[in-house]
Amino acid sequence: MSWLRVDGIVSGYGDMEVLHGVDLTVGAGEIVTIVGPNGAGKSTLMKTVFGLLKPTAGSVSLADVDITGMAPDRIVRCGLAYVPQVENVFPSLTVEENLRMGAFILAGDLQPRFERVYELFPVLRTRRKACVGKMSGGERQMVAMGRALMLDPELIMLDEPSAALAPGLAAAIFECISTIHEAGVAVLIVEQNARASLALSDRGYVLAGGLKRFENTGPALLANEHVGRLYLGG
């Protein structure tokens, strides 16, 4: 059973249509990667799923509940979390405050949630009172992901999590993604660094020119020479 289902989404910005009818599913606890060239509509797809853009056609549903065009702050309550590619933290807040904002809709004792995030990203524990704006790119990415995890989402969407990170850090991020996945959280990733991402994905999609071109398991896509040449940049 697929937890996230995207059917025939047509979406874009103003008059400019970017997605011309895209289908996608993510099963419970799956890691799915979307790869493709720049301008293919990968980020647009994520934003449409999360309600930041309203599609002109098509539907999005979570666990068979239609969420098409629903406001983001309601979608968050349905168990979907989103980490944008850029500007994904609050720079003038501390690490702790950023995480706290992630759990804004919750009351009560949040300490266990903080603990889980700190376990995943130990460096955040030591720097939890630090102002995020002053932290490095890698640390900020961790804060961004940690923030999304505070709500214990069923599915977390990551838009180019390793972008602008040095290879060592990128590898560390992918490790974390693995760990999150092991804990049972489904992950939908948009990635330029396609090889690393597909390597740990259950399934993958290739998106180009606003349409789905290929769909297969992660390893199969990696092994596909055609895909590799055209979209994975060798």
Next chain:
Amino acid sequence: MDLLARIPQLLVYGIVSGSILSLGGIGVSLTYSILGFSNFAHGDTMALGAYLALALLPAMASLGIGGASLGPLSFGWDFVMALLFAVVLTSLAIVLLDRLLFRRLRTAHRITLMIATVGVALALRNALQFVWGPQPHYYSMTIQRAVQVPALGIRIKPDQVFIIAAAVLLTVLLHLFLRYTKLGKAMRAMSDNAALARVTGINTERVILWTWILGASLAAVAGILTGLENKFITPELGWQMLLSIFAAVILGGIGSPYGAIVGGLVVGISEEVSTAFLSTGYKPAVAFGILILMLLIRPTGLLGRRT
């Protein structure tokens, strides 16, 4: 020589008026940073607060609240209660305004919103004039005696000390609110990045509601304190101060409440000290001069960040 001797006294006046400007400016900064537009109706919100307090003053007597002066201050508990009620009413009015107008313009272009606030400013000011007329209304007819402080070479009235103390207190409370409460952090978060705040699940409408409430409350206090300091109010009170308030906000960095505080004091002091050299008629020009200077040299202001 005479000029220099007057400076300390002018500094005092500057700190008093600067405190009021700070309180007014914080609201403008908050609205800008969280809602994304400059609210030109803020001055008239101050005037609204001032008039409401005046109107409620007699009602306090009928509630049995005494009017006897509190210590060296020129006013009694009736004034304090009138102030509190006026603050609440002003906030309610502004929240209503948001519901009726600004809420439907959440996605409108920033400039459209600013034009709308100019319309609100005019309507509000003229509504005050409609009800109370253009002539001055007096908070009090008695002239308070200033107290000599020989050590500093100044004279200061107890009411003026109250104004400064009130501004300091409210500023500290605001700081504590922004720093330590969940809503305060959410406000800072929204000020950083409103889109991300939505993505995070922050209830942005609730944050906006409290932004209006805070801003309007501080504006009302600022307006009432202006009445206390000048002894009288007119419907033009707010608009006349708007230029100075914006100068303060831009000097401090539009979008930074702390900047508004610094800016308010600098503008207030500059305006007062300028009277030693220029005619008082040109005080607004001083604020304007500061404004232009900042915009040319450092548009983000002293404490501002990225736009």
Next chain:
Amino acid sequence: MELFIGVVNYLVFFAITAGTYGVLSLGLNLQWGYTGLFNIGVAGFYAVGAYAAALVSGPPPDVWDGRLIGGFELPFLVGLVAAAVVAGVVALVIGLPTLRLRADYLAIATIGIAETIRLVLKNESWLTNGVWGLQQIPSPLYGPIHRGAMAFIASHPDLPEWVQRLISKAYNGFYLALVLLVLCVLYFFMRRLVHSPWGRVLKAIREEEDAAAMSGKNVFSYKLQALVLGAMIMGIGGALYAHFVRFISPNSFEPLYGTFIVWVMLILGGTGNNKGAILGAFTVWGIWTATDFVTGHLLLSATQAAALRIIVIGLLLEVVILIRPQGLLPETPRRRRSSLQKEAGEAQPPPPP
């Protein structure tokens, strides 16, 4: 007949004033409608134009005047040109430091300018005669036309009385024709501008400033030109006003109300549409005068009536913004993607709202 003459007279006055506002609206349309410059100092340029025309064409200072210079008694057209030039220069001086700023900063700066202009007009009596204003501003060709009309009446004694009365007011009719002529000239001038390459760059700047800049256009220079040109048009409006009412003082140019009503006119009429600007001027002026009638019948004091009328205009603005922000005559629809950006190739999508 009395009524007829009264109505005709009133309509002429109405049309002259509305036409003058139409000129102001056109100027604002150039600055805001086409170029996206948020100018809240309209009344300032208008005032400067009026004063320039009055000083150039008006009589020299007399005994009761506080002035030291001015009053060159030059012809109307010279005054008109002077008004445009002076307003343009003021706009240049303002624009140079402020146009690089963001919209809200420009707005605040223009409020400050308008206030400063008013302060100067009030205080610098050696030039402007301060609050006592400038009197006896001559109306162009008043002498010849009025005398001609009276002579015509005298030489045709058998004309009905009401016709005689109408003809005696012929000058106002002439002035109306003058205003409408200026309005038409400016309208066609604006139309030419819009369809010219220069005009297209302005629109590109308004919609996507970064794209326009990337195409190598000197955005700042274009904005400055639009500001100055728009201000010159407003200055002409000021001159038309001054020559009609023949007396101006700093209080005639209440900065906010003068500016605000022009904004409402443009927004109601249709931002970015020249016909809309003129339509808006006549419509809003019509509503404004209607409020005069209505409040005259309510039991209100003079200041209350004035306040109520402004509240009505304020509410009108808010209603238009909420219900039909594009105005009565929307700008002719263009594709959202500007032509400049199409040339730049597949653009990055703008960030979501």
